Amino acid sequence: MEIPKFQSLTKAHNVADFDCGVPALNHWLKTIAPQHQKNGMSKTFVLVYESRPEEVVGFFAMSLRDKVLAADLPAAMRKRLPEAVTGYTLARLAVSEKFKGQQHGERLLLKAMQKAYQASKSVAGFGLFVDAKEGAASFYEKYEFVPFPDDPNTLVYPIRDMPPFPEEN
Numbered sequence: 001m002e003i004p005k006f007q008s009l010t011k012a013h014n015v016a017d018f019d020c021g022v023p024a025l026n027h028w029l030k031t032i033a034p035q036h037q038k039n040g041m042s043k044t045f046v047l048v049y050e051s052r053p054e055e056v057v058g059f060f061a062m063s064l065r066d067k068v069l070a071a072d073l074p075a076a077m078r079k080r081l082p083e084a085v086t087g088y089t090l091a092r093l094a095v096s097e098k099f100k101g102q103q104h105g106e107r108l109l110l111k112a113m114q115k116a117y118q119a120s121k122s123v124a125g126f127g128l129f130v131d132a133k134e135g136a137a138s139f140y141e142k143y144e145f146v147p148f149p150d151d152p153n154t155l156v157y158p159i160r161d162m163p164p165f166p167e168e169n
């Protein structure tokens with residue numbers, strides 16, 4: 001069975017035909033992601049099959065996270081932290097309708113965690129934060145992201161709790 005690979009988003013990827021069922025996310029990949037890729041606002045990675053390298057199976061985008069008040073974090077994480085922390089943001093994540101239910105969402109999420117974990121080896125950050133769209137928080141909770149008590153669509157996975165992800169090739 002062919003295993004899809006991650007690539008940094010380029011013009012070679014056919015973003016025009018990507019459809020995850022959420023128009024705002026489709027629009028973001030088509031119009032904003034390429035701009036951000038150039039100007040350094042976020043980095044997008046796409047999942048593709050080598051046999052069809054232009055077709056986007058799914059994607060995720062990451063950037064740095066602005067200051068987060070420690071008081072807003074889940075209670076168990078607040079101990080011995082300064083007043084505010086920073087980290088990484090999983091800004092967008094989606095799988096094409098055509099490829100849903102084949103563990104690609106899981107693949108994308110684990111790759112995003114691996115990237116945050118590795119980034120933290122050079123530039124420290126408290127955690128990987130995600131702002132889930134309405135109804136999607138449970139997807140992240142399944143992978144042990146913890147919701148903010150007063151804002152359950154914002155979730156975090158502390159870097160210190162991540163498994164030791166291997167270096168990327």
Ligand SMILES: CC(C)(COP(=O)(O)OP(=O)(O)OC[C@H]1O[C@@H](n2cnc3c(N)ncnc32)[C@H](O)[C@@H]1OP(=O)(O)O)[C@@H](O)C(=O)NCCC(=O)NCCS
Nearest residue numbers: 020093094095100101102103104105106132133136138139
């Ligand atoms: C949410 C999404 C990324 C899941 O992608 P997927 O490839 O179909 O998911 P996977 O096949 O990897 O599923 C992994 C697990 O998550 C579960 N899961 C999938 N979608 C879920 C959702 N919306 N809520 C909760 N759990 C979900 C699956 O049941 C599966 O669990 P299992 O292994 O116990 O069966 C995809 O449906 C999507 O792109 N949705 C539209 C955009 C979106 O909601 N993005 C994320 C929030 S910003």
